[in-house]
Each structure stands twice: as C-alpha cells, then as structure tokens.
Amino acid sequence: MKIAVVILNWNGEKLLEQFLPSIVKYSPEADIYLADNASTDDSVSYVKAFFPSVKIIKNDSNLGFAGGYNEALKSVDAAIFALVNSDIEVTENWLKPIIETFENEPKTAIIQPKILDYKRKEYFEYAGAAGGFIDKFGYPYCRGRIFDTLEKDNGQYNDNCEIFWASGACFFIRSSVYKELKGFDADFFAHQEEIDLCWRAINNGHTIKYNSQSVVYHVGGATLQQGNPMKTFLNFRNSLLMLTKNLLRKNMYWILFCRLVLDGIAGIQFLFQGKFKHLLAIIKAHFAFYSLFTVHFKKRGKFQTTNYYGTKSIVFQYYLKAGKVFVK
Numbered sequence: 001m002k003i004a005v006v007i008l009n010w011n012g013e014k015l016l017e018q019f020l021p022s023i024v025k026y027s028p029e030a031d032i033y034l035a036d037n038a039s040t041d042d043s044v045s046y047v048k049a050f051f052p053s054v055k056i057i058k059n060d061s062n063l064g065f066a067g068g069y070n071e072a073l074k075s076v077d078a079a080i081f082a083l084v085n086s087d088i089e090v091t092e093n094w095l096k097p098i099i100e101t102f103e104n105e106p107k108t109a110i111i112q113p114k115i116l117d118y119k120r121k122e123y124f125e126y127a128g129a130a131g132g133f134i135d136k137f138g139y140p141y142c143r144g145r146i147f148d149t150l151e152k153d154n155g156q157y158n159d160n161c162e163i164f165w166a167s168g169a170c171f172f173i174r175s176s177v178y179k180e181l182k183g184f185d186a187d188f189f190a191h192q193e194e195i196d197l198c199w200r201a202i203n204n205g206h207t208i209k210y211n212s213q214s215v216v217y218h219v220g221g222a223t224l225q226q227g228n229p230m231k232t233f234l235n236f237r238n239s240l241l242m243l244t245k246n247l248l249r250k251n252m253y254w255i256l257f258c259r260l261v262l263d264g265i266a267g268i269q270f271l272f273q274g275k276f277k278h279l280l281a282i283i284k285a286h287f288a289f290y291s292l293f294t295v296h297f298k299k300r301g302k303f304q305t306t307n308y309y310g311t312k313s314i315v316f317q318y319y320l321k322a323g324k325v326f327v328k
Contacts, residue, residue, distance in 0.1 A: 004078035035072030066184035097213035109206035112166030113214035128167020130157035131210030133310035168194035
C-alpha cells in the first residue's frame with residue numbers, strides 16, 4: 001500500500017532542521033513531500049540541499065492548512081496520505097501499524113496515532129492526544145486532553161478504537177476518501193478543518209480510528225501560538241461554520257443559538273481576565289459567521305449523523321462537575 005508523508009511548511013526552516021531527519025529516517029515505506037506555502041525563508045533550499053530524496057511542491061501563496069493541503073495533494077499519487085506538521089517528531093516503525101490497519105479494515109478511512117508532548121514526553125499533547133470527540137454544542141476535546149488539562153500517559157489509552165475526529169497534526173487518510181470529500185474546506189484556512197472533514201466522512205459512512213501503536217511527539221503552537229487572538233478567531237468562527245454544515249437541520253438552529261450564548265459567556269470571561277483582544281476576536285468571529293452562514297449552509301451534504309457527540313456539554317462537565325479527565 002503506497003503511502004505519502006506530506007509536510008506542510010510556511011517559513012519553518014528551523015523546524016525542518018529539527019524534525020525532518022526523524023521523518024526521513026523512520027519512513028522507509030513512504031514517499032516524502034514538502035508542501036511549501038510560499039515561504040520567504042530558506043526552507044525549500046535547505047530541504048533541497050540536505051534531503052534530496054524529499055519531493056518539493058510549491059504553492060503560489062500561503063493558503064493556510066486547509067487550502068495548502070488541498071492544492072499540494074493534487075500532485076501526490078498514493079493510496080494513503082499522511083499529513084504531518086513540521087513540528088512532529090516520529091518514532092521508529094510509526095507507519096507500520098497504520099498501514100496494517102488500513103489493509104485489514106476497509107471501512108477505516110482516517111487514522112490518528114498517539115500524540116505526546118515533545119516538551120514533556122510523558123504527557124499527551126493538546127492537539128489530538130489519544131483521539132478527538134466533540135460535545136453536543138461542537139466543543140472539541142480529546143482522550144487525554146480536556147480544554148487545557150493534559151493527562152499523563154500511563155498507558156490508559158493503549159488501545160485501538162473508534163474516535164470522532166483525528167488531529168491534523170498527524171492525520172492519515174485514504175486518498176480515495178479525501179477526494180470523495182473534496183478535501184478540507186479551504187474557507188476554514190486553519191483550525192478545526194480536520195474535525196469538519198472527519199464529521200463529513202462519518203456522515204458518508206466512514207470510520208475513524210485511533211491507533212496507540214504508532215507514536216509521535218508534537219511541539220504544538222509552533223506556527224500559531226495558543227494565546228494568539230487570530231487562533232481564537234479561527235477556532236470560534238470555524239466551529240460555528242462546522243455546526244452549520246454538519247448538524248441535522250431540525251437541531252441546527254437551536255444548537256447554534258446555544259453555542260452563540262456560550263461563546264458570549266466565554267467572551268465575558270476574557271473581559272474579566274483583561275484579554276480584550278480575545279474578546280474582540282470572538283465578536284469578529286460571530287460577525288464573520290453571520291456573513292458566511294448562507295454559503296456554508298449550501299455546503300451541507302445529503303446525510304447527517306445523529307450520533308455525533310460524546311457528551312452533552314464538556315463545558316458543564318469540566319467547569320461545574322470538575323471532570324478534568326476523559327470519561328466515555
């Protein structure tokens with residue numbers, strides 16, 4: 001089964017120097033590509049000079065995560081796409097269990113490995129941990145990470161199980177399914193586009209899996225820091241767009257209303273914390289959502305699953321019931 005490891009890059013020369021060697025060393029089964037989003041640093045020349053086996057795809061502009069991969073993958077011929085952040089360190093034999101799962105499970109369309117924190121390797125990492133879920137109102141959380149609380153890896157998630165979404169930090173997908181779904185929604189630019197893609201895959205009858213036998217380490221926030229207001233804007237806007245596209249129509253309006261109220265409460269919290277730029281980011285996200293609502297409503301597929309959420313409200317569970325760890 002032919003697999004292509006595709007690393008999206010934008011001005012990430014230092015990250016490539018640090019993390020590309022592990023990918024090249026431990027990926028003999030794969031063709032490796034650098035998909036460059038019109039970098040202005042020496043990323044491309046560095047890879048050409050030191051890793052001539054890595055194939056280069058140059059995008060004409062910075063298309064973000066979603067558009068960047070959509071454009072680059074047009075030039076990649078493989079049965080499996082492995083979409084890997086430039087700040088990921090892989091481990092020996094990381095591809096073998098993934099390939100075996102795809103070969104043995106025809107209905108499995110997307111797989112995520114175990115993602116641990118590069119800086120604290122005994123802990124799960126924020127972006128994906130041991131597989132993702134969402135609550136009824138679209139808030140994402142993971143096995144091993146709920147909001148900002150990260151669990152230590154004590155083997156509690158050493159299983160292979162179905163999940164709702166796989167992290168874009170290290171994301172394996174059958175190329176046929178990627179094409180069937182027409183890739184990521186480029187309007188998202190970055191953040192939560194992988195959750196939207198996974199939701200659409202489930203709506204189309206596909207299965208998403210977590211495989212603990214494949215382990216990678218993620219720096220996290222190397223491109224856009226967690227505290228950046230732009231990240232707040234993209235997360236809040238894209239979550240609302242995702243709900244618009246994927247919820248059952250009869251439930252969509254009242255869930256969106258509840259979500260807007262909850263976002264308002266988050267904004268008030270930012271106000272009291274003195275994080276005025278983040279409050280403004282939420283306001284801008286809501287106005288952007290209103291302007292894009294009709295466009296994304298028209299993107300709705302023929303089918304929407306009713307069984308999409310793992311818990312009714314992760315906000316209630318986390319803040320009012322002190323549920324800091326994942327409970328199925």
